[in-house]
Amino acid sequence: MSLESLIERFVDDREQLAPEELDALVEGLRADPARAAELREQLVIDDLVAQKLAVDRRNFLAQVEQRIADFQRTQAEIDDQVSDLRALAEAEIQHPPRPVADARWAWYSLAISAVLLIGAFLIVPRVLSSRRAVAKVIGIEGEVRVGWGEGVSQPVMGGAVLNHSYINVHEGSSLAVQYADGTQVRLNGGTQANLEEAEDSGGKLVRVSKGEVAATVAPQPGAGMRFLTPHAVATVLGTALRITVDDHSTTLDVTQGTVQFDHRDGGKPVLVEKNGSCVASEDELKLRELRWPDEQREALAFLFNPFVRQTFVRNAESGNPRETELVPRDAAILDDFHHALDLAGGSFVLSTEPPDNAAALLFEQFRESADFSLEIVLQPAAGSQQGKVLTLADSGAAANVVLAQDGEEFIFAIKTEQQPTPPALRLGKIASDRPTHLTITYQSGELIAYCDGVETVRSREVTGKLAWHPGPLAVGGDAGGQSPWRGTVEGIALFKTRLAPSDVARNVRSYRVLAGRAGL
Amino acid sequence: MGEAAAQGELDFDTIVRETQPHIRAYIAGMGVPRHDVDDVAQDVYVELYRFFDRIPPDVPPKQWLKGIARNLCLNYFRRTSRRSRLQREALVEIFLRAEQEGPPAMAEGPVRRALDGCYEKLPAESRRLLALRYEQELPSQTIAQRLNSSAEAIRVALFRIRASLKNCITKNMAGETGP
Numbered sequence: 001m002s003l004e005s006l007i008e009r010f011v012d013d014r015e016q017l018a019p020e021e022l023d024a025l026v027e028g029l030r031a032d033p034a035r036a037a038e039l040r041e042q043l044v045i046d047d048l049v050a051q052k053l054a055v056d057r058r059n060f061l062a063q064v065e066q067r068i069a070d071f072q073r074t075q076a077e078i079d080d081q082v083s084d085l086r087a088l089a090e091a092e093i094q095h096p097p098r099p100v101a102d103a104r105w106a107w108y109s110l111a112i113s114a115v116l117l118i119g120a121f122l123i124v125p126r127v128l129s130s131r132r133a134v135a136k137v138i139g140i141e142g143e144v145r146v147g148w149g150e151g152v153s154q155p156v157m158g159g160a161v162l163n164h165s166y167i168n169v170h171e172g173s174s175l176a177v178q179y180a181d182g183t184q185v186r187l188n189g190g191t192q193a194n195l196e197e198a199e200d201s202g203g204k205l206v207r208v209s210k211g212e213v214a215a216t217v218a219p220q221p222g223a224g225m226r227f228l229t230p231h232a233v234a235t236v237l238g239t240a241l242r243i244t245v246d247d248h249s250t251t252l253d254v255t256q257g258t259v260q261f262d263h264r265d266g267g268k269p270v271l272v273e274k275n276g277s278c279v280a281s282e283d284e285l286k287l288r289e290l291r292w293p294d295e296q297r298e299a300l301a302f303l304f305n306p307f308v309r310q311t312f313v314r315n316a317e318s319g320n321p322r323e324t325e326l327v328p329r330d331a332a333i334l335d336d337f338h339h340a341l342d343l344a345g346g347s348f349v350l351s352t353e354p355p356d357n358a359a360a361l362l363f364e365q366f367r368e369s370a371d372f373s374l375e376i377v378l379q380p381a382a383g384s385q386q387g388k389v390l391t392l393a394d395s396g397a398a399a400n401v402v403l404a405q406d407g408e409e410f411i412f413a414i415k416t417e418q419q420p421t422p423p424a425l426r427l428g429k430i431a432s433d434r435p436t437h438l439t440i441t442y443q444s445g446e447l448i449a450y451c452d453g454v455e456t457v458r459s460r461e462v463t464g465k466l467a468w469h470p471g472p473l474a475v476g477g478d479a480g481g482q483s484p485w486r487g488t489v490e491g492i493a494l495f496k497t498r499l500a501p502s503d504v505a506r507n508v509r510s511y512r513v514l515a516g517r518a519g520l
Numbered sequence: 521m522g523e524a525a526a527q528g529e530l531d532f533d534t535i536v537r538e539t540q541p542h543i544r545a546y547i548a549g550m551g552v553p554r555h556d557v558d559d560v561a562q563d564v565y566v567e568l569y570r571f572f573d574r575i576p577p578d579v580p581p582k583q584w585l586k587g588i589a590r591n592l593c594l595n596y597f598r599r600t601s602r603r604s605r606l607q608r609e610a611l612v613e614i615f616l617r618a619e620q621e622g623p624p625a626m627a628e629g630p631v632r633r634a635l636d637g638c639y640e641k642l643p644a645e646s647r648r649l650l651a652l653r654y655e656q657e658l659p660s661q662t663i664a665q666r667l668n669s670s671a672e673a674i675r676v677a678l679f680r681i682r683a684s685l686k687n688c689i690t691k692n693m694a695g696e697t698g699p
Binding site: 005007008009010011012013014015019022023025026029030033036037038039040041042043044045046047048049050051052053054055057060061063064067068071315317318320 | 536537540541544545546547548549550551552553554557558561562563565566569570604607610611614615617618619621622631632635636639650651654655656657658659660662672675676678679682683685686689
């Protein structure tokens with residue numbers, strides 16, 4: 001391939017060239033400095049034009065401002081941690097170990113003690129320490145099994161969890177335990193873990209084989225509390241965190257404070273700070289940004305994201321997100337502080353203004369789709385009311401999608417080839433005193449609803465591909481602004497795919513962490 | 521203290537505002553993929569914020585920022601595989617030499633304003649192609665399908681448009697900064 005062609009392709013996409021082609025490009029540019037200068041100019045102009053025209057590159061100054069604010073917050077957190085560690089160190093200095101006055105007497109004492117206690121050290125205490133309670137049960141949902149030795153039982157509220165207990169939490173269930181110092185650990189559905197007292201340091205130790213564990217850890221003396229997974233060790237002095245373990249990796253999300261994360265194979269540890277995340281794979285630790293949604297992002301068709309204050313609809317043709325807006329009608333307002341949709345008798349509708357016509361772009365996303373998922377974080381203003389929370393193309397004929405509150409219950413309907421007039425699936429009540437993360441996912445023949453990541457309804461009534469007609473996305477009413485619903489909507493994500501239970505759980509947890517609601 | 525801090529913040533904001541198009545283009549000019557350019561550039565300005573009071577008074581901020589940008593770009597490429605890393609580092613070296621030996625016109629002055637003027641002078645067809653590529657972010661292959669052309673022809677056309685923009689910008693900026 002000619003140097004000219006390599007240059008054109010490199011400018012087109014910096015990651016397009018194969019290693020051999022990159023070698024040829026480097027060699028060619030070294031031999032021809034004029035072409036190197038020309039390529040550099042192309043890259044510079046390419047970026048300047050992108051700065052001018054690309055939607056996601058127009059807010060650079062605001063992005064820098066946000067990064068500086070993040071940096072300031074992180075610095076404050078680190079300063080707090082350093083102060084804590086310094087206080088611990090000072091306490092050690094003020095109470096140093098007492099020097100031994102006479103070394104010979106010390107040796108005699110030690111030898112006699114050893115003879116007298118050797119049997120006890122070898123036989124009895126191991127059993128006693130194993131039988132010691134390390135924590136007590138403060139919450140159980142669903143099916144949980146706790147094993148110790150050969151015995152397995154269902155834990156009870158207030159019951160003790162013994163040292164070296166093996167815990168198996170079934171899918172959709174959870175177990176919360178509390179240590180004597182107030183440290184709380186929640187083991188979510190699908191988790192297998194052991195609770196132990198570390199033999200070397202006496203500190204708290206949680207071995208997580210798989211699943212998801214969230215913890216709020218009280219300040220720990222000495223070596224701290226440790227979470228061991230097949231891939232990594234998280235060491236905690238006092239913070240809130242979540243650990244998710246699958247066959248290939250361990251993900252650590254930190255809500256408060258700082259956690260030291262070490263790979264099991266050694267290497268330099270990583271300090272993960274508040275709102276930070278780190279993935280330990282088979283061979284490396286990789287820091288990453290905590291975000292919502294975290295799973296199936298490539299299948300996102302529409303997103304109203306309160307954390308980055310972004311609303312976008314994906315262009316079906318290019319696959320790229322296009323920024324858009326939800327336009328308020330009547331008494332609806334965008335709460336600037338929380339970036340939430342405040343619905344007090346009005347509604348929002350997705351922009352249909354040319355040239356974007358976001359509603360049309362959204363329709364294109366689902367034209368040939370067989371799957372659909374919705375995540376919405378909402379809080380009704382009243383436990384009982386009539387109104388439509390979210391609708392798609394709801395203007396007379398059967399809507400593509402309707403999520404509504406009908407008295408105390410919420411209902412959901414989705415139009416398909418087989419059900420042009422779809423049945424309303426009853427989702428049950430949703431609390432009016434706190435936000436609820438509702439997830440609904442559809443794949444022909446199966447519709448599942450989750451509240452806060454826990455499956456609540458499953459239906460096989462609806463079948464077939466989506467058979468939708470064009471129409472606007474409206475929040476807090478129908479297409480014409482009728483059937484208003486009162487309440488608050490914080491986040492909305494529409495996916496053109498089914499979400500697996502693990503996707504649902506992870507997205508809910510990420511949202512909670514980002515919203516500062518990751519407590520147990 | 522308050523006044524000094526306020527003055528410092530004002531200077532920081534001014535530096536960011538005035539240098540950001542150049543620094544972002546500078547980072548792109550070292551071969552960083554377009555979708556990561558702004559991330560690296562944000563890191564550059566976080567470093568500026570951290571070490572604002574340590575910039576030697578005789579060093580122009582843009583020059584200091586370019587030094588930081590160069591190091592962060594090398595860090596960026598160090599995260600890739602060994603072979604790719606060596607190739608990318610070689611490219612950075614080639615591009616840095618090209619920048620140092622090339623004319624300074626595009627490195628200084630109101631480059632974005634010059635670009636705006638030159639963009640307006642482009643034929644409608646060229647502007648349409650740029651909109652498809654940069655505004656709608658379509659790959660060359662998709663643009664080619666839309667315009668009944670080939671991906672290679674689209675790449676060549678875009679290359680020529682960028683070359684004409686570069687000539688126009690250089691000319692305009694030489695006129696503005698010249699005697």
